Structure formats: C-alpha cells, structure tokens
Amino acid sequence: MSTPVLELSGISKTFGAVKALTEVDFHVAPGEVVALLGDNGAGKSTLVKVIAGAHPADSGGAIYWDEQQVTIGAPADAQRLGIATIYQDLALCDNLDIVGNLFLGNERLHFPGTLDEVEMERRAVELLDSLSVSIPSLRVPVAALSGGQRQIIAIARSLLGQPRVVMLDEPTAALGVAQTAQVLDLIERLRDQGLGVVLISHNMADVRAVADRAVVLRLGRNAGDFPIATTSYEEIVAAITGASDNPVTRRSTRTGSSATATKDKE
Amino acid sequence: MSQQTHVPHSAGEGQPENAPRRDPRLLATVASPSGWLQALRRNLRGGELGAVPVIVGLLLIAIVFQSMNDRFLSPQNLSNLTVQIAAVGLMTTGVIMVLLLGEIDLSIGSVSGLSAGVLAVLAVRHGVSEWVAIGAAVGVGLLVGLLHGFIFAKMGVPAFVVTLAGLLGWQGVHLYLMGGDGSINTSSSGPIAMLTQTYFVPVVGWFLVLLALVLYLVSVLTVERKRRLAGLPYKPLSEVLFRAVLLALPLVGGVWILNQYKGVPLAFLIFVGFVVVLDLVLRKTRYGRMVYAVGGSSEAARRAGINVDLIRISVFGIASTLAALGGVMLVSRNFAASVSTGGGAELMMAIAAAVIGGTSLFGGRGNAYSALLGGLVLGAITSGLLLLQMDTSVRFMITAAVLLIAVVLDAVSRRGRKTHARGGA
Numbered sequence: 001m002s003t004p005v006l007e008l009s010g011i012s013k014t015f016g017a018v019k020a021l022t023e024v025d026f027h028v029a030p031g032e033v034v035a036l037l038g039d040n041g042a043g044k045s046t047l048v049k050v051i052a053g054a055h056p057a058d059s060g061g062a063i064y065w066d067e068q069q070v071t072i073g074a075p076a077d078a079q080r081l082g083i084a085t086i087y088q089d090l091a092l093c094d095n096l097d098i099v100g101n102l103f104l105g106n107e108r109l110h111f112p113g114t115l116d117e118v119e120m121e122r123r124a125v126e127l128l129d130s131l132s133v134s135i136p137s138l139r140v141p142v143a144a145l146s147g148g149q150r151q152i153i154a155i156a157r158s159l160l161g162q163p164r165v166v167m168l169d170e171p172t173a174a175l176g177v178a179q180t181a182q183v184l185d186l187i188e189r190l191r192d193q194g195l196g197v198v199l200i201s202h203n204m205a206d207v208r209a210v211a212d213r214a215v216v217l218r219l220g221r222n223a224g225d226f227p228i229a230t231t232s233y234e235e236i237v238a239a240i241t242g243a244s245d246n247p248v249t250r251r252s253t254r255t256g257s258s259a260t261a262t263k264d265k266e
Numbered sequence: 267m268s269q270q271t272h273v274p275h276s277a278g279e280g281q282p283e284n285a286p287r288r289d290p291r292l293l294a295t296v297a298s299p300s301g302w303l304q305a306l307r308r309n310l311r312g313g314e315l316g317a318v319p320v321i322v323g324l325l326l327i328a329i330v331f332q333s334m335n336d337r338f339l340s341p342q343n344l345s346n347l348t349v350q351i352a353a354v355g356l357m358t359t360g361v362i363m364v365l366l367l368g369e370i371d372l373s374i375g376s377v378s379g380l381s382a383g384v385l386a387v388l389a390v391r392h393g394v395s396e397w398v399a400i401g402a403a404v405g406v407g408l409l410v411g412l413l414h415g416f417i418f419a420k421m422g423v424p425a426f427v428v429t430l431a432g433l434l435g436w437q438g439v440h441l442y443l444m445g446g447d448g449s450i451n452t453s454s455s456g457p458i459a460m461l462t463q464t465y466f467v468p469v470v471g472w473f474l475v476l477l478a479l480v481l482y483l484v485s486v487l488t489v490e491r492k493r494r495l496a497g498l499p500y501k502p503l504s505e506v507l508f509r510a511v512l513l514a515l516p517l518v519g520g521v522w523i524l525n526q527y528k529g530v531p532l533a534f535l536i537f538v539g540f541v542v543v544l545d546l547v548l549r550k551t552r553y554g555r556m557v558y559a560v561g562g563s564s565e566a567a568r569r570a571g572i573n574v575d576l577i578r579i580s581v582f583g584i585a586s587t588l589a590a591l592g593g594v595m596l597v598s599r600n601f602a603a604s605v606s607t608g609g610g611a612e613l614m615m616a617i618a619a620a621v622i623g624g625t626s627l628f629g630g631r632g633n634a635y636s637a638l639l640g641g642l643v644l645g646a647i648t649s650g651l652l653l654l655q656m657d658t659s660v661r662f663m664i665t666a667a668v669l670l671i672a673v674v675l676d677a678v679s680r681r682g683r684k685t686h687a688r689g690g691a
Contacts, residue, residue: 052569054569075568075569075570075571076571076573079571085569087569091563091565091566091569091570092563092566093558093559093562093563093566093567093630094562094563094630095558095561095562095629095630095631096555096558096559096562100555100558100559104555104559104566104567104570104572105556105559105567105570105571105572106570106571107552107555109552113551113552114550114551115550115551115552115555117489118489118492118493118496118498119496121493121496121498122496122497122498125497125498
C-alpha cells in the first residue's frame with residue numbers, strides 16, 4: 001500500500017464531560033476508499049469534523065499530511081490542505097443558484113477582483129457533464145432542486161477545489177436507486193483519479209461495493225480495520241456492535257443459523 | 267437578486283454552430299416583445315415579482331397625487347423630492363446589507379443623530395475644518411457599527427438586542443455631546459451645506475446618463491459575447507437593446523425633469539452612487555457573494571470556509587457608516603444638528619423603504635436598488651401629503667399601510683416561489 005496522504009494518530013476529542021473520541025488512529029492513502037463505520041454515537045461524525053476542521057482535536061494527538069505534521073484548526077486549514085467534506089445536511093445556500101453554490105468560498109475572479117461568472121458557469125457545465133448530471137438551468141436557486149440533485153451538487157462542489165481527500169457523510173442515504181448507483185460510480189471515479197475517499201455509511205451494500213478498507217469505531221475508540229475483500233459481513237457487524245452479545249448473534253442463536261458473528265475480536 | 271439577467275435564453279430557431287445545448291425541459295423565451303411579455307408573466311406567476319409592484323405603486327402614487335395637486339409632478343417638487351430622500355436613502359442602503367444577512371439594525375436612527383452631533387460639535391463649537399468634521403462623523407459611525415458587529419458576531423448576542431441597546435445608548439451619547447444646546451446651527455456656505463445645495467448644470471446630467479448607458483451596454487455585451495464563446499446560453503442582441511431602452515427611459519426622463527429646475531442635485535447623485543456601488547459589490551464581488559451566502563445559510567457559509575464573523579462585523583460596520591453619512595446629509599439639509607436629529611421617523615422609514623423596495627426581511631434576498639425604489643415611494647408619499655397639507659398622523663398611517671402591502675407581497679411571492687420551484691428562502 002502506498003504511503004497515506006492523511007494520517008491521524010492518537011486523536012482525542014472531548015465535549016464537556018463526554019469523551020467523543022479516545023486515542024483514535026486513522027489513515028487514508030491516495031486511490032483508496034476507506035469506509036468509516038460505527039453505530040450511532042460511535043464518533044464517526046466527530047472524527048470527520050476533526051479532519052474537516054469544524055471541531056479541532058484536543059491536544060495530544062497528531063495529524064500528518066504527506067507525512068508532515070499539520071494542525072487543522074479551522075475549515076479553511078483543511079480546505080487548504082486539500083480535504084473536502086460533504087456533510088449529510090449538504091450545507092447548501094438555498095438562496096444562491098447552482099453556480100453560486102458550486103463555487104462558494106472558492107470563486108473564480110477577474111483581475112480587479114470581480115466574480116468571473118462566465119468562467120464559473122462554463123466550468124460548472126463541464127463538471128456536471130462529466131458526472132452525467134442534467135439539470136435544466138444552472139441559474140435556479142438550489143432550493144428548487146430535488147434531494148438527489150442537491151447531493152450531486154454538494155459532491156460536485158467538493159471536486160472543484162482539487163482535493164486529495166474527499167469525505168462523504170452518508171452520501172446515498174436519501175437517494176433513489178439510479179442516483180445511488182451514480183454516486184457510487186462517482187466514488188469509484190474519484191478513487192481512479194488517485195483521490196483518497198472516506199465514506200461514512202450505514203449501508204453495508206454500498207460499503208462492500210466500493211470500499212477497499214473498513215475502519216470501525218465503537219464508543220469513540222478504534223474497533224478494527226478490515227480489508228473489505230477478505231472480511232465477512234458478520235465480522236464487520238461484530239466489530240460495530242462490540243461483543244458477541246449483540247442483537248445479531250442473539251438472533252443467529254435463536255434462529256439456529258450458523259452465522260459466525262460470535263467471534264470476539266478482542 | 268437579479269434573477270432576470272441570469273435566466274438563459276435560447277437563440278431560437280436556426281441556431282448557429284456553437285449554439286448552447288439546452289435542456290428540453292426548459293421553457294424557451296421567444297426573442298420578441300411578446301415573448302418577453304410571456305416570460306414576464308411566467309415570472310410574476312412564479313413569484314419573481316422583481317421591481318414590478320414598486321414601479322406600479324410609484325405610477326399609482328404619481329397619478330393620485332397629480333390629480334389632487336398639479337404641482338406634485340412639477341420639476342421643482344420632484345427635484346426637492348430627490349434631495350429629501352437622500353439622507354434616509356443612504357441609511358436604507360446600509361439597512362439592506364443587514365437585512366440580506368437576515369438580521370436587523372435598530373440603531374441606525376440614533377447613529378445618524380450621533381454623527382450629526384459629532385459633526386456640528388466639531389465644526390461649530392471646536393472650529394474644526396468641515397471636511398475633517400465630516401470624516402470624523404462618518405468614522406464614528408464606522409466604529410459604532412464595528413462595535414455592534416463585534417458584540418453580535420463574537421459574543422452571540424442577537425443583533426436585535428445589540429442594536430436596541432445602540433438605539434438608546436447612542437441617542438444618549440448624542441444628547442450628551444450636544445450639552446445644553448437644543449440645536450447647533452452650521453454654516454450655510456461650507457462643504458456641509460454644499461452637499462445638499464449643489465446642483466449640476468444640465469450637461470453634467472446628460473453626460474452621466476450617456477456614461478451609464480454606455481457602461482451598461484459595454485459590460486452586458488461583453489458578458490453575453492463571452493457566454494456565447496463559452497457555449498453558454500446567452501441573450502440575443504435584440505433583448506439586450508430592449509433592456510437598455512428600459513433602463514434609458516427613467517434615466518433620460520429623470521435627468522430631463524431635474525434639468526428643468528436646477529439640474530441634477532449632488533445629494534441625489536451621492537445616494538444613487540452609493541446604491542450603484544453597493545449593487546456592484548453585492549452582485550459582482552466575492553464579498554457580496556459571501557454576504558448573500560451568510561444570509562442564506564450561515565452554517566453552509568462557514569463550512570465553505572467563509573469567515574462568517576468577519577462578514578457580519580463588516581456588514582454592521584458598513585450599515586452604521588452609511589447611517590452616519592445619512593446623518594451628515596440631515597445636518598446639511600437643515601443647516602443644523604438638533605437633539606432630535608435622527609431620533610424621529612428615520613429608523614422606521616429606512617427599514618420600511620428597504621422592505622417596500624423588495625428586500626426580504628428573512629435574509630438572503632433583495633438588492634441595493636430597493637433602497638432607491640423604496641425611498642422614492644416613501645419620499646413621494648411624504649411629499650404628496652405635504653403638498654396636500656395633510657397631517658403627520660395621516661402620513662404615518664399611509665406609510666404603515668404601504669409597508670404592510672409590501673410585506674404581504676413579499677410573503678405571498680415567497681409562497682409563489684415555493685410552489686413554482688424557484689426556491690423560497
């Protein structure tokens with residue numbers, strides 16, 4: 001495996017009396033899709049926010065970018081490094097049009113500092129064409145778009161900054177069948193272009209379809225790092241839920257099936 | 267926002283080689299006056315009212331008052347009207363910035379009074395040069411605005427409360443500065459007085475009209491040519507010219523009327539100048555885009571790497587600076603600063619003008635020209651009622667009714683936008 005573009009080691013994050021992350025390690029290499037898994041409250045979102053700079057980590061851990069130690073104290077730091085994040089709630093400005101949203105915070109300018117709308121719209125058309133997205137007009141406010149269209153716009157926006165790591169939080173959660181396939185295609189295309197992709201998803205089918213590795217968090221700690229190709233569904237579920245005493249094993253004992261989810265990793 | 271200029275239009279039948287590919291779902295606008303009329307009707311039904319209700323309102327006001335007093339549309343009255351609206355108009359321009367953020371600034375009246383007080387005390391009591399005094403008054407406005415913005419953005423106090431404290435507090439400072447004097451008279455010949463006493467000879471007015479039209483045509487044609495070369499939807503020449511004529515009508519008409527009296531007043535030019543500059547800043551610069559973004563969704567803006575706090579602080583700074591400039595104009599018109607300067611209906615008029623002009627109270631929607639349009643509506647009503655020798659009480663009631671109509675239109679058009687998939691902010 002090539003050297004990681006982004007590596008975190010010993011990252012902790014405390015919110016008041018709650019220790020959301022404890023000594024978490026994580027890394028992603030160029031051209032790799034890493035699924036970040038865990039139950040609700042396991043710390044996935046917190047880890048994403050630490051990487052994205054929305055919630056800086058507590059002191060103690062270290063973040064390496066291209067093997068150089070860096071600090072990510074604000075979203076702008078992460079953006080400058082080349083980390084793009086697409087949150088579940090998309091964070092689009094409803095009153096701006098598609099072009100305005102795509103280039104928000106990253107506008108193309110003419111020499112005297114005015115917006116180069118023509119260049120932005122041209123690049124937006126190019127980009128959306130390359131994603132096989134058809135939207136009647138790029139000048140409608142995004143409030144007028146459907147959920148799938150908004151997701152595509154949010155992903156497309158992250159690509160304009162030429163990122164090297166893209167983090168997607170539940171990108172297919174609200175999408176129809178065709179649009180889900182489109183997003184998965186898109187993730188593979190990003191990987192083929194040599195980007196590191198971090199995929200947060202509860203949908204194991206999606207994870208198995210595109211991810212190379214699955215990093216599991218449980219109660220704010222690392223709970224396993226599995227190569228997808230050689231790991232069974234049950235092993236991953238066991239890591240997510242924690243121990244042999246979990247609803248899945250209870251069910252398999254009850255139904256008498258020979259599920260192998262009882263293997264306790266620790 | 268200038269939705270109108272963004273709506274792509276096809277080149278119609280017989281497209282040239284590099285004609286943009288158009289989505290078949292998009293309704294085409296036929297490049298003819300009837301086609302534009304259809305598009306206009308579609309926009310209106312979809313809730314994109316634009317400036318139409320205000321212009322209709324202005325025409326109605328003109329017809330009603332002219333029929334009741336034939337001096338209403340006289341060049342002298344219209345010229346006075348443009349000077350009268352300049353002070354509150356400048357304040358409105360600042361309020362629009364704050365409204366675009368989805369916030370409100372209740373202190374602008376007091377800040378304009380404070381600025382008037384600073385100006386008069388420095389220029390008259392301390393004999394400071396009037397230019398320096400003007401600079402100091404506007405500078406005080408800037409500092410006050412930055413303070414409001416800082417408390418709002420960094421400490422998380424609602425803008426409503428911060429500026430409510432400002433409303434009271436700055437009026438207090440204003441009274442303190444004035445000392446025992448109820449009013450301080452300023453020179454009737456210095457730079458301060460010149461601001462509202464200067465009129466330009468006719469040729470200057472015509473030159474400005476020509477300049478505006480040429481700049482408009484050149485910039486629009488350049489953009490449309492670039493869009494055509496980039497393979498994007500663009501407006502045909504006929505439509506550009508049609509729009510230019512629509513722009514030329516009020517410009518030529520206005521300057522023609524103003525020239526029949528004393529010429530274009532400097533005060534009005536300053537007001538319009540700020541409106542135009544602000545419009546360009548809002549539509550054409552990264553800063554303006556950020557203001558709209560913060561107004562639309564501050565969280566989205568923050569995640570896009572925009573320094574939301576800085577935008578908020580700067581917008582409150584600009585709003586108070588413009589309010590202070592409005593205060594300077596008030597002194598200039600009255601040749602005096604009094605304890606009541608800026609303490610009357612100015613605040614309500616400024617906010618009402620912004621809303622009447624079409625800026626949404628809910629943030630993220632509106633443009634700088636609503637200051638001009640809203641100011642003209644309120645100024646025309648005030649001037650008409652004064653001509654008819656109506657009482658202030660009647661003026662307040664009528665202004666309130668107009669404001670309500672504007673807000674209802676805003677709310678109804680929001681609903682229209684939602685059901686017609688144009689996005690209700």
